[in-house]
Amino acid sequence: MSDLNITGVEGTVAIKPPPETPKLPPREWLKENLFSNKFNTLLTLFSTAILLMISRGLLSFIFNPERQWGSTATNLRLMMTQAYPEEQYMRVWVSVAVIFTLVGASMAIWNAGSRVTLRRLGSFLLSSGVVINILTLLAPFSGQAKLIWLIIGSAVAGAGGTLLRVSDKDKNISSLTLVVATLTAAILSLWIVPFGHHSFVFERTPRSMAETGTVALTTKLPWTIMVVIGILAYFFGKTMTSRFPSKNLRPTIIGIWFLTPPTLLYLVLRDPDFDMGHVLNTDIPIFLIFAIAGGILLSWLTRPTTGEIGRVCAALVLLAGFGMFFTPMRMIIRILMLLLATFALAAPTFAGDSKKQRRYVLAWIGVSGIITWLVTAVNTPSTIEVPGDFFLGGVSLTLLVAIFTIVISFPIGILLALARTSKMPIFRILSTWFIEFVRGIPLITILIFFSIMVPLFLPKGMELSEVSAIVIGYSLFSAAYLAENVRGGLQSVTRGQHEAAEAVGMTTSQKTFFIVLPQALRVSIPPLVGHCIGVFKETSLLAIIGLFDILYIARNVIPNQTEFLGSTRENLLFVSLIYFFFAYQMSKASQRLERRVGLGER
Amino acid sequence: MSKLFKLLSLFLAVGVVAAACSSDSSDDAGTAAPAETTAAPATTAVELDADGSLLDTVIARGTLNCGVSGSAVAFSETQADGSVTGFDADYCRAVAAAVLGDADAVNFVALTASERFTAVQTGDVDLLMRNTTWTQSRDSDVGMDFGPTTYYDGQQLMARVGDGFDASSTVADLDGAIVCTNAGTTTEKNIAEAAELAGADIELLAFETSDEVYETFIAGGCDITTTDGSALVGRKVKQQPADQEWVIFPATPISKEPLGPTYGQNDSAWADAINWTVYATIIMDEWGVTSANVDDHVNDPGEVGRLLGGEGELQTVMGLSADAFYNVISQVGNYSEIYNSNLNPVGLVREGSANAGWLDGGLIYAPPAR
Numbered sequence: 001m002s003d004l005n006i007t008g009v010e011g012t013v014a015i016k017p018p019p020e021t022p023k024l025p026p027r028e029w030l031k032e033n034l035f036s037n038k039f040n041t042l043l044t045l046f047s048t049a050i051l052l053m054i055s056r057g058l059l060s061f062i063f064n065p066e067r068q069w070g071s072t073a074t075n076l077r078l079m080m081t082q083a084y085p086e087e088q089y090m091r092v093w094v095s096v097a098v099i100f101t102l103v104g105a106s107m108a109i110w111n112a113g114s115r116v117t118l119r120r121l122g123s124f125l126l127s128s129g130v131v132i133n134i135l136t137l138l139a140p141f142s143g144q145a146k147l148i149w150l151i152i153g154s155a156v157a158g159a160g161g162t163l164l165r166v167s168d169k170d171k172n173i174s175s176l177t178l179v180v181a182t183l184t185a186a187i188l189s190l191w192i193v194p195f196g197h198h199s200f201v202f203e204r205t206p207r208s209m210a211e212t213g214t215v216a217l218t219t220k221l222p223w224t225i226m227v228v229i230g231i232l233a234y235f236f237g238k239t240m241t242s243r244f245p246s247k248n249l250r251p252t253i254i255g256i257w258f259l260t261p262p263t264l265l266y267l268v269l270r271d272p273d274f275d276m277g278h279v280l281n282t283d284i285p286i287f288l289i290f291a292i293a294g295g296i297l298l299s300w301l302t303r304p305t306t307g308e309i310g311r312v313c314a315a316l317v318l319l320a321g322f323g324m325f326f327t328p329m330r331m332i333i334r335i336l337m338l339l340l341a342t343f344a345l346a347a348p349t350f351a352g353d354s355k356k357q358r359r360y361v362l363a364w365i366g367v368s369g370i371i372t373w374l375v376t377a378v379n380t381p382s383t384i385e386v387p388g389d390f391f392l393g394g395v396s397l398t399l400l401v402a403i404f405t406i407v408i409s410f411p412i413g414i415l416l417a418l419a420r421t422s423k424m425p426i427f428r429i430l431s432t433w434f435i436e437f438v439r440g441i442p443l444i445t446i447l448i449f450f451s452i453m454v455p456l457f458l459p460k461g462m463e464l465s466e467v468s469a470i471v472i473g474y475s476l477f478s479a480a481y482l483a484e485n486v487r488g489g490l491q492s493v494t495r496g497q498h499e500a501a502e503a504v505g506m507t508t509s510q511k512t513f514f515i516v517l518p519q520a521l522r523v524s525i526p527p528l529v530g531h532c533i534g535v536f537k538e539t540s541l542l543a544i545i546g547l548f549d550i551l552y553i554a555r556n557v558i559p560n561q562t563e564f565l566g567s568t569r570e571n572l573l574f575v576s577l578i579y580f581f582f583a584y585q586m587s588k589a590s591q592r593l594e595r596r597v598g599l600g601e602r
Numbered sequence: 603m604s605k606l607f608k609l610l611s612l613f614l615a616v617g618v619v620a621a622a623c624s625s626d627s628s629d630d631a632g633t634a635a636p637a638e639t640t641a642a643p644a645t646t647a648v649e650l651d652a653d654g655s656l657l658d659t660v661i662a663r664g665t666l667n668c669g670v671s672g673s674a675v676a677f678s679e680t681q682a683d684g685s686v687t688g689f690d691a692d693y694c695r696a697v698a699a700a701v702l703g704d705a706d707a708v709n710f711v712a713l714t715a716s717e718r719f720t721a722v723q724t725g726d727v728d729l730l731m732r733n734t735t736w737t738q739s740r741d742s743d744v745g746m747d748f749g750p751t752t753y754y755d756g757q758q759l760m761a762r763v764g765d766g767f768d769a770s771s772t773v774a775d776l777d778g779a780i781v782c783t784n785a786g787t788t789t790e791k792n793i794a795e796a797a798e799l800a801g802a803d804i805e806l807l808a809f810e811t812s813d814e815v816y817e818t819f820i821a822g823g824c825d826i827t828t829t830d831g832s833a834l835v836g837r838k839v840k841q842q843p844a845d846q847e848w849v850i851f852p853a854t855p856i857s858k859e860p861l862g863p864t865y866g867q868n869d870s871a872w873a874d875a876i877n878w879t880v881y882a883t884i885i886m887d888e889w890g891v892t893s894a895n896v897d898d899h900v901n902d903p904g905e906v907g908r909l910l911g912g913e914g915e916l917q918t919v920m921g922l923s924a925d926a927f928y929n930v931i932s933q934v935g936n937y938s939e940i941y942n943s944n945l946n947p948v949g950l951v952r953e954g955s956a957n958a959g960w961l962d963g964g965l966i967y968a969p970p971a972r
Contacts, residue, residue, distance in 0.1 A: 075682045083684020200682035207681060387686055387710035452720070546714040557680045559813045560673040562947050565840040568813035 052138065059139040062573075071564035072574045073198035074208040076219075078557070079575075082393025082548050083386040084269075091271060092396075093222045095264040100230040102257060108237025109249055112592075113176035121173065122163030129157025176234075183227050190220040208563055261403055262374055270391060272380035279376060283332065287372040290336045294343070294368065295361045301347035302357045314344035332375045336368055343367075349509075390467050393548030395578060401471055401549075402536040408475040409535075413482030414521075418512065420483060421490050431483070438480035444541050446473045451545050470542065478535050485527040489520030522597050529590035533583045540579075550575050655871035657701065657921050660728055665707045668694035669727035672712030675836050676948045677733050677753075686710040689944040690731040693752060693863065693880065696934040697729060700879040700926040705933035715787070719744050722866050729876060730864040733830075735788070740864075747873055749863035750880045752937075754956035754965050756855025757792050758831040760838065763847040765825055771851045773800040782807045782815045782824035788857070793828050796856040816841055830859055836948035874920050881968035882909050882927040886936040888959060888968075893935040896928065909971045916971065937966065 034044040061067070072079075081092055107113065132153030136146055189195075197211045214220065240249060266272065297317075301310045318341035325334045343364050350360045384391045392400060419431035438446070450473030451466050458464060464472075493516050501511040521528075543552035554571035558564055660666055670678035670690050678688040691710065699705040711727050718734065721727045723745065733755075734740070736748040759776075761767035767775065773796045781797075783789050785808035797804045807824055809815045816837055819827045827834070834850050842848050863876050886892075889906050891899045900910050908916055910931070914924025923929075934940065941952055958964025 078680070078682050078684055083680075086683060202681070202683065202685065386684060387708075387712075393684075452717075546712065546717060548712065553680075555811060555813075556673040559811075560675045561679045561681065562676055562836070562840075565675060565836065565948075566813055566816055568811065568817070 052134075055135055056138040059135060061569075063140055067570055068564050068567040069570055070196075070198055070208065070210050071558050071561070071567035072570055073196065074200055074210070074564075075553070075558050075561075075571075076198075077200075079394045079550055079553050079571075081396050082553065084392060084396075085384060085386065088271070088384060089218075091268050093226075095268050096222075096226055097229050098260060098264060098268075100226050101233040102253070102260065104230040104233030105237035105240070106253055106257075107176065108234045109241055109246065109253055113174050113179075115172040116175050116178065117170070117172045118163055118167035119169065119171075121178070122160045122165075122167065125160025126157050126164060127160070129153050129155070129160055132156060180227075180231060183230075187220070187224050187227050190215050190223065258407070259370075261400075261407070265400065266374060266377045269384075270377070271383045272377045273383045274376075274380055282330075283372060283376045286330070286332055286336070287369060290340065290368055290372075291365045294336075294340045294364055297340070298343055298347055298364050299357050299361050301344055302351045302360050304351045306348075306351070310348060311345075314341065314347065317341045317344045331379060332372060335371060335375055339368060339371060340364075390465065390547070394550045394553055397467070397542070397547065398536075398539045398549050399582075401467070401474065401539045401542065404471045405474045405478055405535055405539075406532050408471070409478035409482055412475065412479035414486055414517070416479055416483035417486035417490055418517075420487055435480045435483055438477055439484075441477075443474070443477055443538060444544060446477050447541055447545055449473065466547070470545075470547070474535075474539075478531070482528065482531055485524050485531055486520060488527065489522075489524035490516060492523050493519045525590060525594055525597070529586060529593075533586050536582060536586065537579060550578065655921070656728055656866070656869050657871045657875055660701055660872075661921075664702065665709050666694065666698040666701065666729065667709045667711055667727045668697070669711050669713045669718055669721050669730040669732055670694065671715075671732045672710070674733055675833065676944050676950070677832075678710075678731070680712070686712075687944070689753065689940060690733060692934055692940045692944060694729065694731050696883060696930045696940070697863075697876055697879050699929040699933045700882070700922060701875055703923060703926070703929050705929070719746060722746065722864070728865070728872075732864075733861045734864045736860045736862060736864075745867050746864050747867040747869075749865070749873065749877045750884075750968070751860035751862040751965075752880055753832070753861045755830045755832050755859035755861055756956075757789055757828060757857040757859065758834055758850050758852065758855050759793075759826050759828045760819075760834045760848050760850050761826050763849050767849055767851065769849055769851050769853065771849075773797055773852065773856060774802055776800070776802040776804050776826060778803060779825040780805045780807060780823070781826040781828055782809065782818050783828050784808065784812060784815060785810055789829050792857040812837075820846070828856075831855055832945070832948075832950055835950050839949035871921055875922060878920065878971075879927070879930055881971070882930055883935070883937040883940065884959075884966055884968040885909060885971055886927075886931050887938045887966075888961070891931060891936060892939055893932055896931045900928065905971050 035041045077084075077086075084092060130153070133150055136149040136153060139146075139149075141149065191214060194213055195215050197209075197213045197216055199209050199216055201207060201209050297313075300306060301314065317337070321334075321337040321341040324337050343360075347360065350356060382391060390397070416431045416435060419427040420435065422428050422431075447470055450469045454469050454473070455464050455466075497515055497519065498511065501515040506515070539549060540551040542549040543555065546552070548557070554575040555568060558571050559566055559568040668691075670686055670688075672678055672680045672686060674688065674690070676688055678686055678690040681687055691708075694708050694710065695705040698708045711721065713721050713727070713730075713732055715732075718730055718732050719740070722730055730746075733753075735755075736751065740746050741748055759771075759773070759781075761771070761779075776797055779802075781793055781804050783793060783806065790806065790808055793804070794806060804826075807818070809818065812829070812833065815827055815829075818824055820841065820843060827837075831850065838848050838850065863880065865872060865876060885905060886896075886909070889899075891906055891910075896910065899906050901907060901912075902910070910928045911917075911925045917924050917926050935943070938952065941957065945951075952958050952964070953962070956965045958966065960967040
């Protein structure tokens with residue numbers, strides 16, 4: 001662990017690396033750390049025994065012939081996307097491919113990965129080989145399986161030992177290469193190792209089919225393609241980095257990352273069945289009217305000479321927007337009106353010469369175009385026919401709710417935190433009340449309220465799907481907690497920073513956005529990531545209000561299939577692995593982020 | 603540049619929320635009539651649509667929204683591909699076949715036990731086939747109407763033979779036993795009531811999901827499990843370990859659980875369409891008309907011919923097409939077919955149970971079609 005930290009620091013600040021502790025030979029290391037005195041020896045033996053017993057229990061649970069692992073294997077698709085139709089599955093794979101491409105390109109553009117010394121790799125392999133062998137001896141395997149696993153374990157340990165002995169002290173390898181090698185090995189194993197072929201056949205009873213052999217082609221082929229796409233995207237990202245300055249490249253990629261979830265969800269996965277006639281004679285004209293009229297209004301508002309009358313105008317637009325929001329009319333008009341009001345209010349900040357004006361108007365046209373497109377897509381009936389009222393479930397629903405909640409609650413939470421520390425009493429009181437009120441209510445209450453009550457309060461002609469209602473409620477809840485985390489960061493920024501910013505003549509907003517917030521957010525990274533992990537895991541409460549999230553499927557749906565009656569424990573173990581995978585990735589990402597900003601080092 | 607960029611991403615985030623607000627809504631505010639019925643408060647009966655029966659609404663919509671459990675063994679299971687199958691699900695499909703002519707025109711809505719009645723009242727579902735017991739309070743106070751019972755269930759108990767129980771044991775033998783059951787259901791109340799009446803002193807353990815109940819039972823954490831007989835039989839067939847022998851008793855269940863279609867009250871046309879779909883499957887079973895041989899019986903004289911089309915005025919008067927019940931039988935099947943294909947695999951057989959036809963000593967009976 002400490003090795004990694006040191007490399008990270010070297011990249012950012014040129015400080016002298018701390019003196020290296022001399023590596024002890026294994027025997028002395030053991031003596032120093034595990035058997036240094038009587039009490040320590042006892043503790044070591046005791047915890048080893050406990051650890052071995054737990055492993056043995058877990059292994060005999062997993063490899064018990066009574067376990068219905070077929071229930072997990074057969075229902076994998078149900079757990080990932082619930083009832084998403086098989087013939088449309090290409091859309092899911094396209095979405096996964098887009099995400100793999102973005103991940104690969106971003107890793108190249110942000111120079112992800114570090115160097116790992118071969119010795120470190122060697123000792124890792126050696127110890128994992130030993131662990132594999134110990135676990136094999138504990139597991140209730142048949143003679144042949146035991147032999148195979150012992151051979152595998154010894155091979156791994158042998159490779160590690162050789163690497164330790166042969167390689168030089170300074171030889172190292174990129175961690176990305178290791179990740180790619182592991183992924184490739186995993187993918188290859190899908191083609192070679194007979195994991196078993198499980199599938200669901202509707203027409204016959206019993207309905208699932210379990211055969212020996214490698215996994216189904218519909219599983220291994222797409223995943224192989226995904227890994228290849230990811231690797232290609234990495235090299236594409238590398239060429240991009242050499243062609244374009246990262247100053248332009250990085251914001252572009254961030255923008256694409258932000259646009260990806262709604263685009264994939266509403267356009268790729270949901271596949272709206274556009275009625276071209278309606279689009280041509282209603283949606284496009286509405287957009288054009290708003291784009292042109294809004295453009296004229298904004299170019300006038302951004303003129304430096306407009307002054308106070310502009311603000312009055314913007315306020316009027318805002319009032320009109322609110323008024324229209326609660327009158328029955330086309331959704332798109334209400335939304336565009338509010339958006340225009342927001343733009344109009346922000347206009348004086350962007351006032352300037354004609355180049356700046358043009359840029360602002362173009363931004364308005366771009367944003368309103370995207371919003372029009374999205375709203376039209378959302379309001380168009382989907383061609384995907386699934387039982388129930390939402391077309392996704394399982395892991396995708398869990399991820400969807402978590403991602404949207406985190407992304408939406410971030411700006412709201414930061415604004416709430418700023419309001420709570422603001423000098424203006426109205427903002428401060430409102431924000432404090434909101435935060436304390438929301439924090440005083442359990443999440444499940446808010447979820448139930450938003451799924452059942454809120455649809456009844458909406459203005460006439462407006463409907464909210466259950467999932468959107470939940471995301472909004474959950475975002476508000478999450479924002480209140482997030483605001484408190486950010487407030488902690490805000491208060492850790494010293495008085496001197498504020499005064500220094502004021503001394504160089506910064507306005508309040510400049511001071512907040514360029515001096516205070518960056519420092520505050522940097523300090524709050526650990527609690528913020530903890531919060532995000534919490535948000536992700538607490539999506540499991542969706543199961544209680546009857547949404548088909550992954551926990552609901554594992555706990556209620558699969559164990560009630562005639563064939564897999566009573567298979568709760570297997571599926572719960574699998575689901576916990578999925579939760580762990582994502583939560584661990586988030587935690588790792590935050591550790592990298594902390595190292596990048598040098599948190600805890602300076 | 604970057605300031606503008608930050609502002610843009612903020613706008614986009616806000617815009618996406620706003621876009622989500624309108625999801626799945628009808629674009630034109632003026633035509634959002636069906637949405638207005640959602641204003642019915644949860645405790646009152648569903649308001650009758652001023653311009654007619656739910657039957658017309660369903661026919662106009664072209665799909666039937668059918669509320670099911672989605673996680674009830676053999677009654678409505680969600681399969682690995684997301685489709686819903688089972689005894690209840692087949693009755694949803696039967697109603698869709700009768701009303702819309704297409705058994706696949708069903709939108710299954712999975713409902714929890716607590717939200718099922720609200721879903722009917724708010725119009726989210728047209729029909730509830732969610733193993734719902736017909737009780738006095740639900741029929742009157744909750745504002746539901748119940749169709750003909752499709753499955754006569756009853757609460758029974760299951761114990762290990764090794765503990766000295768056999769098929770002739772009674773509730774009085776439970777004295778001192780630990781009984782496991784699902785939390786918050788009527789099963790909990792029923793067994794407590796029955797034990798009190800029989801003078802047996804029992805200890806109740808309630809669990810959130812059925813699986814936890816049986817895990818505990820298998821592990822020896824309780825002596826008895828109790829729930830509806832249909833579920834007990836399924837568990838016994840699928841989960842009885844090699845070293846235990848389970849027995850279900852008493853022969854006469856300790857409660858009556860008639861399960862059947864449930865819908866909002868005071869909508870006679872809609873009720874008739876559902877009830878006669880169920881009756882048609884029962885009558886066809888009595889005459890031995892199945893999905894395989896229904897084509898040979900279309901022109902039969904008498905009841906079968908009348909139901910399958912014939913002159914057809916019996917169906918057209920109800921607002922259905924003349925061949926409505928022909929569609930039911932050909933696309934879904936008669937009562938026996940629905941029963942056997944879904945419930946036989948979990949060990950439930952009609953012979954000798956309350957769900958045998960009335961001619962075989964059971965309770966399944968339909969009024970004459972004429």
